[in-house]
Every structure is written in C-alpha cells, then in structure tokens.
Amino acid sequence: MTQINAVGLICPIPVIRTKKALEGMGEAGGVVTVLVDNDIARQNLQKMATGLGYQSDYAQKENGNIEVTIVAGGGCAVEQQATEEGSGLVVAIGRDTMGEGSKELGQILIKGFIYALQELAPPPTHVLFFNSGSYLTSSDSNSLEDVRSLAAAGTVILTCGTCTNYYGITEKIGVGEIANMYDIVTTMAGAKRLINL
Numbered sequence: 001m002t003q004i005n006a007v008g009l010i011c012p013i014p015v016i017r018t019k020k021a022l023e024g025m026g027e028a029g030g031v032v033t034v035l036v037d038n039d040i041a042r043q044n045l046q047k048m049a050t051g052l053g054y055q056s057d058y059a060q061k062e063n064g065n066i067e068v069t070i071v072a073g074g075g076c077a078v079e080q081q082a083t084e085e086g087s088g089l090v091v092a093i094g095r096d097t098m099g100e101g102s103k104e105l106g107q108i109l110i111k112g113f114i115y116a117l118q119e120l121a122p123p124p125t126h127v128l129f130f131n132s133g134s135y136l137t138s139s140d141s142n143s144l145e146d147v148r149s150l151a152a153a154g155t156v157i158l159t160c161g162t163c164t165n166y167y168g169i170t171e172k173i174g175v176g177e178i179a180n181m182y183d184i185v186t187t188m189a190g191a192k193r194l195i196n197l
Contacts, residue, residue, distance in 0.1 A: 004034045006041065007065055011162045012182035014041050015048050019182075022052065022072050029073005035065055040161040040170070042066045044180040088192025089124040091117065092184070093133040098197060110136070113197075114146045123153045126187050128179070130160035133197075138172040148175045158183060 002021045006014035014036055021032050036042055042058050045068045049056035055071045097106025098113055114136065117124060127150060129137050136143045137159045151157050157176025164170040164178060188194055 001031045001033060004032065006034055007037045009036075011041065011044065011160075011180040012185075015044050015180050015182045018045055018070065019048060019052075022054070022070065025072055027073065029071075032070045032072065034068045034070070035061075036068065037065050038165075039066065040165060040178060040180075042068055043178060044161065044183075045070070047177075048182075087120065087122045087125060089120070090126045090128065090187055090191035090194050091124045092128045092130070092188060092194065092196045093136065094129075094131045094197060096132045096135045107142075110197075111143050111146070114143045114150070117155075118146065118149050118153065123150060123155050126156045126158060126191075128158050128160075128184050128187060129176075130163050130184060132163075132167075134159050134163040134167060134169065134173075137175050138169045139174040140169075140172060141174070144174050151175050158187065160184060 002025075004014070004017050004021060006017060009017075014034060018032055018034050034045055036045065046056045046058065049070045052072070056068060058066055058068045060066055093110070096110060097103055098109035099106055117127070127147070135141055137147055137157060138144070141147070147157060158179035159173055159176055161170070161178040161180055164173060170178065
C-alpha cells in the first residue's frame with residue numbers, strides 16, 4: 001500500500017502525486033491511500049480514479065481530514081481512448097469580462113460571446129472557466145442559461161475548484177462540474193483548437 005499525505009497541498013498537486021503513484025505500480029496494481037483536508041480534493045481524486053477505471057472510496061477522519069483509497073490493477077483499469085466526436089474546440093475563459101476597458105461593456109461582450117458559442121456547429125467539446133470566469137457558471141450569472149444550453153448541446157463545462165473556493169461560490173455553481181487544474185491543463189493540451197480568453 002502506498003500512502004500519500006496531501007494535507008495542505010493546493011490543486012492539482014494531490015491529483016498529480018496520486019496519478020504518479022498509480023502509474024508507478026505498473027500492471028500489478030495495488031492500493032493508494034491519500035489524505036486530504038477538503039472535499040474538493042476528495043472529489044477530484046475520485047473523479048480521476050473513475051476516469052482511469054479504478055475503484056475508490058473515502059472515509060472522514062475525526063480531525064476533519066479525508067482519506068481517499070484507490071484500488072488499481074488486477075485488470076480493473078480500463079484504458080481510456082479518445083473517442084470524442086465533434087469540433088475538438090476547447091474554449092478557456094479566465095475572466096468574467098471580455099477585452100480591456102469598460103467593465104460594463106466587457107460583461108455585455110462576454111455574455112454575447114458565450115451566447116454565440118451555442119451557434120457553432122458542432123459546438124465546443126469543452127468550455128473551461130477559471131479565475132473570475134468561475135462566476136459565469138454560478139447561479140448569480142446572467143450567462144447561466146446560455147452555459148446550460150451549451151451543456152445541453154453536449155459541451156463539457158468545467159469550473160476550477162480552487163477558484164470557486166477562493167471566491168466562496170462553490171455551492172452556487174449551477175452547471176457543469178468542478179475541476180482541478182490538472183483536468184484543465186490536460187483538456188487544453190488535448191485540444192485540436194483552443195480559444196483562450
């Protein structure tokens with residue numbers, strides 16, 4: 001069994017360290033336990049495990065930490081293949097306005113931009129929201145219905161969990177999934193085309 005203490009480590013370090021430990025086990029596999037101090041880290045670890053085809057579970061500790069257990073190997077891993085159809089376009093939105101100058105105009109422009117993304121055929125495969133762009137997927141956003149329309153059309157919506165924690169809006173996210181920076185980096189790296197705002 002491999003044990004990783006990721007208490008106090010920021011995203012995406014717990015995920016990356018765990019992924020390296022799993023890769024180091026080879027085909028024989030084994031068990032990795034990871035200690036984290038917040039539920040977003042726990043969710044990110046379990047999502048990674050599911051994506052790799054591994055079983056995972058977690059236990060709440062008395063001190064508020066969470067222990068995530070991932071079981072790998074023995075033929076339980078399912079090799080992930082890139083079977084996604086579509087445009088291969090990834091859009092990364094790192095702010096809640098578009099362009100420089102007037103903030104009010106920038107908010108109007110970003111809303112129009114997100115609305116226009118729905119008109120693309122096929123639509124983007126992913127739209128990534130981070131930093132103040134995270135506000136655009138919150139329940140208070142005037143772009144929420146447009147982002148939901150994108151999701152309904154098959155676009156994967158990912159919002160940075162570190163960012164939602166920082167701004168205190170994690171509970172307000174109204175569409176898509178909370179992601180870690182590793183998810184965001186790998187999605188951007190795998191894009192056929194990338195728009196980065």
